[in-house]
Amino acid sequence: MNEFLTENAPGTAFAVPSSRWDESAAATMSAEELLLYRSNLLGSDLTVTNFGGGNTSAKLTDVDPLTGDKVDVLWVKGSGGDLGSMALDGFATLYLERLLGLEKFYAGPDDDDKMVGYLPHCTFNLNNRAASIDTPLHALLPFAHVDHVHPDAIIALAASSTGETATREIWGGRIGWLPWKRPGYTLAVELRDYVSANPGIEGVMLAGHGIICWADSAKQCYEHTIALISDAAQYLNHRMAGRPAFGGVEHAPDPDRAAIASELMPRLRGLLIGARTKVGHFSDDTETLEFVGSVDFERLAALGTSCPDHFLRTKIAPLTLDPARLADTQYLAASIEAYRERYASYYARCKRHNSPAMRDANPVVILVPGIGRITFAADKVTARLAGEFYGNAINVMRGAEAIGEYVALDEQEAFDIEYWLLEEAKLQRMPAPKPLVGKIALVTGGAGGIGAATAARLLADGACVLLADRDADALAEVCDSFGRRFGHDPIRKAICDVTDPEAIKAAVDMCAREFGGLDILVANAGIASSAPIEGTSIELWRKNYAVLADGYFLTARAAFPLLRTMRGQGGSSIVFIGSKNALVAATNASAYASAKAAANHLARCLALEGAADGIRVNVVNPDAVIKGSRIWSGEWRKERAGAHGIDAGEALEQHYRERSMLRRDVLPEDIAEAVYFLASEMSAKSTGNMINVDAGNAQAFTR
Template sequence: MNAPTNAADFAIPFAVPTSRWDDSAAASMSPAELLLYRSNLLGSDLTVTNFGGGNTSAKIMETDPLTGEQVEVLWVKGSGGDIGSMKLDGFATLYQDKLLSLEKHYGGEQDDDKMVGYLPHCTFNLNSRAASIDTPLHSLLPFAHVDHVHPDAIIALAASSGGEAATKEIWGGKIGWLGWKRPGYTLGVQLRDYVKANPGVEGVMLAGHGIICWADTAKGCYEHTVQLIADAASYLNAKLAGKPAFGGRKVAPNPDRAAIAADLMPRLRGFMTGARSKLGHFSDDAEALEFVGSVDFERLAALGTSCPDHFLRTKIAPLTLDPARLQDDAYLAEKIEDYRKLYGAYYERCKRGNSPAMRDSNPVVVLVPGIGRFTFATDKTTARLAGEFYGNAINVMRGSEAIGDYIALDEQEAFDIEYWLLEEAKLQRMPKPKPLVGKIALVTGGAGGIGAATAARLMADGACVMLADRDAAAVEEVRAGFARQFGKDVVRAAVVDVTDEAQVQSAFDACAREFGGLDILVANAGIASSAPIEETTVALWRKNYDVLAEGYFLTARAAFPMMKRMKEQGGTSIVFIGSKNGVAAATNASAYASAKAAANHLARCLALEGAPSGIRVNVVNPDAVIKGSKIWDGDWRKERAGAHGIDSGKELEEHYRQRSMLKRDVLPSDIAEAVYFLASDMSAKSTGNMINVDAGNAQAFTR
């Protein structure tokens, strides 16, 4: 969604979707494939529905695997799926006749949860995909194709005091209106009965929830859905045209907001205590800045969100902060503690006799006038999605206020959805988080062999990683590969020369802004040189010390302030990639070896300084990591071969293998395992230590 030319004076308009149906692509598809095609088209267009939002269905004739007879089967989006990215296995399949027969078990609204338990008994062809609670909305309607979506323009109508009148004005009675009802079997019955009583309707607006519509064909249903959204968006844009949103601007966007966000996020994160540390996401998009800087900001923010899809991601209401007090730690701590108390009071007011225990009471959404929107969760994807959902909520509030008063979800209704036993059961079924979920790492030399292997090892167990490297092309290539392997949310890259103080600080600021702070620093960026002392120039000496000693100093110094914030969350870890040569003397490598020794001793000094703040500092000393190492691709290989009087090819690798006590190669992945141990809670009581990963070298035994 694009901001108007003068966003300070005019409301941001709603995007108006158009059909993207391709007849040639759809021509050869089966009925199930057409349903998937339609679903993917709807879900991949964020003007149509938000991530994971909405559900689609088709009633398809299938051959019963037991009887061989043709039976009607409801294909409907399964529980927890995303219609934009799902595949055919994302649909639940159920016997339609069995679904219709379930009504004999229904005695009223009190049976809604019980009715969900009957859905698995209607499964067709042993499909393991669980049916969602919205299944009755599709099964009880007598139409072949049904779409239920939650686009911003539609929710803006559904969550406004003027929404019902606007619905009549836009569609002239062709789209009906049902008052708020929590998703479930009762809503399905009400919807069916409404349609039966109003045979001319082509869809129904569900107050506070979304819209449901239907057609005889997959294409017809898709285009009907898109047109309804376009109608709503165009209507709202006409109401918004030439007017300021949210009562007009009160606070202008701060030109330094990126730097302010980088400073603020680690401090907020540090105050959000709990079982697991948080990951953050920052957005200063046009919607966020328009809202937080408006006259009506505080009034509307306090109301919370309306659509259940939004609410489940964003909590009952956001935390709002005074931009003039962001440097006051006592103020930030008090605001977060006050929020936890308010959330606890909300839980106590609304809990039922069988409600699950209170969950994390920290805020998910934090809003700051002039700065933007911050969201926090236990993983990066959830934090990002929470931000996007609150962006949807902002759009809804803008549209709702243009035609009436914005209506938030009733507090008790909100609680009953948040602590719904069915929702709790879904949470309990989720797999246990990996050990490093919620942790943030920065790896210097991240495009090299050891750096990339280390980053991969940390991400494999759930960490988010900022790759820092001076080679822009190489680090971007590594980042892109990791994004495909682990997902785009968990990896970022920064171009940084560790000898440049400003570049180092910029990389750490980017890490704070992208993820929320720092838990793990792997100082790995390095060079290597070999020369007799009389041939070692001052420039070569200084280059080694600039990278291997001062570079480690600069990165550690930048890390300390952010890491100190995390003492109450279990502490943090710095790991220096040292060298066997930092412990054992090396011929013709005085500059390199002594610089590595300096870095090793720096680590011991920092272990002393960091301990009171829960910062552990340890060292991994590799030796002869030739395969996959960029350092060994250059002059260092020839220089070390010359120092040993051997060929620089395979003979050098064999030399180092045979020199080791265990007669084994040392690989980047071996170093990564040692780093993982020192970075994780497996070594929570270790600091100031060294681990040699060298296949055994008696010279390097620590003493």
Template sequence: MLEHETRERHAASAIPFAVPRNRWSDAEAAGKSPEELLLYRSNLLGADLTVTNFGGGNTSAKIEMADPLTDAPATVLWVKGSGGDIGSMKLDGFATLYLDKLLGLESRYRGVDFEDEMVGYLPHCTFNLNARAASIDTPLHAYLPYPHVDHVHPDAIIALAASSAGKAATDAIWGGAIGWLPWKRPGFELGLQLRQLVTEQPGLRGAMLEGHGIICWGDTARACYDNTIALIADAAHYLNERLALGPAFGGERVAPRPAAERAAVAARLMPRLRALMPGERGKIGHFADDPETLEFAGSRDFARLAAIGTSCPDHFLRTKIAPLALDPARLDDEAYLAQALEDYRQLYAAYYQRCVAPGDPAMRDPNPVVVLVPGVGRITFAADKTTARLAGEFYGNAINVMRGAEAIGDYVGLPEKEAYRIEYWALEEAKLRRMPKPRPLVGRIALISGGGGGIGAATVRRLLADGACVMLVDRDAEAAERVRAEMAQAFGKDVVRAETCDVTDEQQVAAAFEACTREFGGLDILVANAGIASSASIEETSVELWRRNYDVLTEGYFLSARAAFPLMRAVGGGSIVFIGSKNALAAAVNASAYASAKAASLHLARCLALEGAPHGIRVNTVNPDAVIKGSRIWDGDWRKERAGAHGIDPGSELEEHYRNRSMLKRDVLPEDVAEAVYFFVSEASSKSTGNIVNVDAGNAQAFTR
């Protein structure tokens, strides 16, 4: 198909809403207890992104249980606890509260101006000493007189809730079976309003909460689930009929660039944006160029709608009040980018000053979370990779909401002061303060070459353990992927990536660093670890063997460091660690090519320490010796060659030989080297550059002085 024909087709119709499928299985539900049925229902709803997004929504059931002290029957509200995710939660993710005590809290209620204080009473209603904290939405479930309640935030529903024509559409779709409540922040007052609504309109299937989502119910777990899925499907079908009538967002203004070009633009742009966002810790980026984002950012109505901001509180808390929109024609203009970010910060500060009240928290980070580039895609920045990814996904939900809302009327965002009250809510501030202190390397991005080997894999693990994001590269694609999969299992798939790269190939090195900036947003740490080893007398050393050692151990380190320098300079510093060798300092028999190449890379590190210091770039070297366990180098000819040089058996005597040769008589493990690397990349060595740490269990020949 010709490119112009593709564009015309893209402009002719809007992207439709996905229609959820009913996934309930009576066979799977059979035999489950009431609380297990609640969990089953919750997990089904949360696993479907057409129903709710990560961490969004809550479910409940009112279950008859025996009081643990008296054995008397008690009605217990089981409701998703604060901060959980219904898609992945277990039974311990539910808060459990005496329903009669919850209902009795109404006598303590002093009115809407004091509703936040009601959260402090919730722990006094706890059933069976359950430590799971109840969420702010608990009153919505408690005061509805139904045994099973779902509250979800599907895009198709919020599109109705955030449209000027939303109430009319709600009536048209369900003929009065779904009630409508004007915007009200979640809390005790909204719970009372819901109770009043169902009292005045008996027979409702649910209620639309303006700007927020839907709450619905059923007499059984199955009936409640069926109701939720059916309501979302009804809304999606209704909106899709209208979206099919013409292009979304006023039609296309900027066509998407080819996929490879979008990726390249993001890789160049993200580290520059990151460098322009000051803060105590570096930010981690996430790039997406999904069809929804390209359709929205490239549309005629983009500027108008982006300025309105997000509507649903679930979206808003992740994405800030509005995104930063960049002119795709000016992405190479450094002054433009700097001014765009400064203008955003000033606008955010002005918003804060207009809304702040006595006792409110201090202004938070004024930098944008979401950056949109027409024709390119969506970039999000946050303190860690998972938060950045989720922020992008939530803005994707907001785009869907805008598309649906505009299909039936005008999209309506939250009033500014209501948005501020959500963002700077005292309850949200308290939640932020309860969060654990970030690990030392959170916000730092590392690239580790030779990441598929023993020392490389140990270093990947060590940096991930303290919160870094890691791009591991290796010329062995299978080894790189194996390590990536192991680390993803241990630390989560968000924080680790792998690329195939031969460090002797200039283009492959450039591509690896580009992948790192596109995946994470920049670079703070380089561990140059890719290596080979050879052993031969000088007469047996071929020119090819000599060059191969220098290609990997010297030129490979040079190419990697050269690629890292501009990325680190842009953010005001970084740490480069060369993995050297005892042989860089101590001569070795029959290893002239290997040892001299290691010596050359050691001196390269010293030279780079001089060049990097004015820019805050530290360059240090770790010199291991005889790291046999887990090493691919020692699995090859190097083992036989070194054993031959020492006149010992390569199988049974080699490790003992090196252990006994050391002053401390100890084996050196990959994890030992990784600890030295961690020292050099951490704040503990922030005043060290041009230095060497030997990890060799003691070798007088390699003493640096």
């Protein structure tokens, strides 16, 4: 393949993978472990497989637990797994003899779905990992090790009008070609018969789908797969060299595209009406900008994606927008509504008598020349993956057009996969989403005790959270901890001083750009000081008001435009973290207490102002949240102890505990529960209210 290697490939050339097999690591592995090692190597390289895509198998000998006899067992990646991150329990295991015996139940293509129902009857050793639809492809081929992958370079060949010719040119007959066939038992039979009729071939290109290849050992199979992908990538890079991608440039990247995306995404999100709100993901990578800014952009985008792996995540085609009309909300609304109508027409044209009901008709992928790619989905992970899969589709189109014409999947075939009854059954088996999935929150003071506990509570129920704090080190530590606990996708951080309007705007813009908008604002950033009035300097007075009154005002003011965009989708919520001291006079704390009182009254004013747009504004008033609090670890602890004439150690905590009516400590997690209630649908009809979380203080009783 060296004749195809070129040093003049464009910047968006296909990556050329190379073997990462470590013989020393593999030397001590069992046959099962070698299969896993090979699978993890393939899956961890995105030039080889997409997330969740591809499958691997090995035919191994094991002992039947019932008879004690040695039997042949097919180990194959199970349904819904990911090659890069799976463990041994991610493989389905099936009696090979029983799998091969299933053919007596097969009468033709109409039996594809029926044949899937027989797979559980072939399970070996009570393995509860479900076998995937591609299991027969691996079972019917008479080879010990089989890989089936669909990397971009391979799909570019498989989705090109000259793909079959290119396959012969690259591999000289060593790799065969089969026309498009939906995955299933019929494809497995056709593949087996094709291989039997063409002895000596080393793999088969499946049009529009991917490549399947085999070898006698795990290492040989892995390196064969890598070599085939490398061959395809080098061939395409050679053909793309020196020619403009997608017909050349029509729209240059906008230097302000990040700011434009921050302003645009919440408006789009507010227009995507449905049962649940969505989360967005923005990308302006080189490949996307090259595509959306090209001469051929509209033509190719309208064709839709080709590989089933792609459009199951992205829908068959994206929504494209005119960058000159983004400021026109009526244009955006009309464009989204027109997309929904087109999708409904597609469903009506293609539905079968037993098709599932039409799903969400909103676009998943939205493309804007000069700006980039925006995707919306139920959660951040799904939105990101949808974007990445459309990025794969862009790569496929670029390669396919370089050697011929890009060929999208036939509309009816696309529908039959999207609304496949087996796919619907899989969707119906998925657990119900957590209550805050699709919601986006911004928590100021996010690295402190109450802020971190609140963020954790929201994340635990599915929300995306941006944590803002001025302490960069503490913020990084908290977010790293949350990333290990909740995954990194739903978490972002912003270094932010709430007294700085520009810093607040940057945090709010980040929330819009990273997640698509805002549903929940928790204004929590705070300080505390204690001094008698004659010892309260003007600087100390202003510092309290700058953080506790101005900071809440500035944060709410910056967030209101984003919150307003959700008026048609159940509204949004602001929660201020107040204080018992906002309601009860405190000794030697006039600056702190009066600033807190100002913030609480601001919340009432905002409740009036936001109601018409569905923005609820409520307050949680904590008291004596000592454990886990950064404020109480500093001078405030000594100052309050001094004000009460007691020791600053354990005696202070005992003082507050005994002072309360319930004689209980108040913890950051207790405040987080109250915030969760006010932020969630449980309080959908409450605004302008205060909840005291203080273990009981009669002086602080509201109303």
